Amino acid sequence: MTKAEKRNFKLFATRAGATTDNKFIRLFDAIDKSPAPEDSLLVKQLSITSGKLSNLKRHLYQQVLTSLRLIYINKEIDIELRQQIDFTRILYGKGHYLDSLRLLERAKLTAVKHNQDLLHLEILEFQKLIEARHVTLSRQVDNKMDLLLKESTECNQSVLNNSELFNINIQVHGLYIEHGHSRTAEELAENEEFWTNTQKRMARKGPSDYTFHQKINRSQATMWFHYIQLDFREALDDAVEASNMFYLNPQMMVKDPDLYLRCLYYVSMLGYLTKDETTVRRNVTKMDKFLNGDDVLLNGNSRQLGETYLNLSRFNHLFMTGDHEEAYQLSQKILAQHTLGEFLPSSHRWALFLFKFAAACFLVKRFDEALDYLNEIINMRSGIFREDLLINTRLLHALCNFELTNYSLVDYHLNSVSRLLNRSKETAQVHKLSVSGLRRLLKTPIAEHQQVYTVLQEEINSVADQAFERKALIYLDLNWWLNSKQ
Known part of the structure; x- marks a missing residue:
């Protein structure tokens, strides 16, 4: 938790006259002050039994999550929408059907604006339930029910299409993970046949009818197919097409920054494989500007992911331009951040960075130092994926x-x-x-x-x-x- 999140939790926990003497607050302070708290020490410090400690931890965990939810409710549109849906259910339970419908209508407009197809469908289903079970003023509006049913049918089909395109994207990506690139004429033909059959499943609607996420998944599925077939130039075009969707729908950069950063990284990576220095440089600049700008407030996961993509792309660009000494300096900077705990990617991605460090050392003839990084990769307990x-x-x-x-x-x-x-x-x-x-x-x-x-x-x-x-x-x-x- 950040300092701001901890401060907010203390304010939340001491609401309604509660004091810092509450045991779950004392437990929070004890865990916060200790780098690696042990249960035996916590039991002694709080003067409770081990059984009560488990219950207290569970209660503290729930309180922390509730506090965090209050912080992010105005920053994450899906959390805000779920709260609005919860409010409508409370109103419905008290018999306020018309108030529920009005609140659902406002929530529906927000869901459509932010491409929240699943929540849009949930709202429509609740609207249909209220309309079917109760006499409302909606019956006085011409074609109100017909329009609601039509919208529900279209939304249901959109959710189905989105799910199927997402499945295809994962399936094609999984094909690469399982079998790698097409190396022989037989493999090329086999994967071409697989893709032809996949295309038939993707052709239910014209490309212009796809929603934002459907277009992204379609482009990325096509990108992975061309990547498997070793057609990196076509794969780059597909990656660019996916990233351009965010410039046509700029609000989605705020809603799904992780996907935006991933799209930029795919463009950068494929630009590296096609030796397109201009594309790599532009995307490094875009990632840097997005991560260090004030337009989007990124959570910890998004920032960590973004820093990973940005630094890997920086290494690729420096290797492309032959700036080996600068690549070595970048490795030292990232290593210092990792030592301080400021940059902690997953073990697999850290192995990628260690190889980049070693490559930079090799290029500046620091062979002993390169061996240290390479030995760390070889000896990693988690293994190399x-x-x-x-x-x-x-x-x-x-x-x-x-x-x-x-x-x-x-x-x-x-x-x-x-x-x-x-x-x-x-x-x-x-x-x-x-x-x-x-x-x-x-x-x-x-x-x-x-x-x-x-x-x-x-x-x-x-x-x-x-x-x-x-x-x-x-x-x-x-x-x-x-x-x-x-």
Whole structure:
């Protein structure tokens, strides 16, 4: 909790004559002052039994959530709408049917304005219930019931379409997670057939009839399909189309900042893969402006997510422009924020940052420091979820040891790297070539290394025109390493 949230809780907890002597307030203070409170110490400090402590914790948790809800009720439109619906149910329970309908009508307009389809449908269903069970003044309005039923039918179909498009988006994304990119002609044809069948499910309505979230999900599903097929340029166009939806509906930046930031990151990432420096730079600027501007009040999760996307995109842009020293300085800044607890991404995303740190160190020839970051990734208890990250980590680890002339360690680690490459679906030909090249270097006298570098460069260039190989070279810049040996 932030300081403001804690202060608000204390004001909320001491309302209506309550005092700071209340045990749940004392429990809050005890937990707040201790970095890692233990139950045994809390029991002793509050003079209660362990059984009462559990009940007290549960009560405190409920009070904290209620306090936070009061803070965010005017900042999160869905929380505000749910409160309005709750109010209408209370009024309905007291027999004030007309007041309930008036409040529901106002809430419905807000739901439509902010693309809250599910809450819109819930409001319509409650309106229908009141109209069906009670005699109201609505019957005096011409076609009132017909219009309500028509709106309900359209909203119900919209919710169904939105759910199905969201499912398709997740399904196509899941296809990439499970099977990766299409590498062979058979895989390309199989995924093309899958997409053709998916398109039939998406063609129930014309694109112009889709709502905001339906258009986003449709564009992102198409983006993932093109990404799977290694058509990064088409995928970039789809990502741009999704992000542009927010400029046509600017209120959605406030309503769903996480989705907006994710859309910007997809554009930035695909711009990096297509070597479109202008696109990456523009989106870095957009993310920075959005995160540090005063137009949108971001919660902790949105800010953490935004900082993650922004910093990853900054690294990509610096690597693209060859500003390696600036990339190293950025790594030191982020590491300091992480040490202070100001920047704490998930373990998987932190592994991505550690690799970026190591890559920056490698590019400025700080090989010992790079090994520290790479060892931290390899030894992470949570494990690495992305095989391409693990492959690049292992290979960069071998390259750093080679540069430090730790030849025995390189020879030892190359065996495990080879086993990883043989079983992974993310293995590129350039990965295998780099391993074979390092083996040749270990067996060749230092005076003859130049010839090995030249041959390895030619081998990599012979496959570099393939999309999957280009992607591998972008994330592990073997060409830079080889060029530095010329």
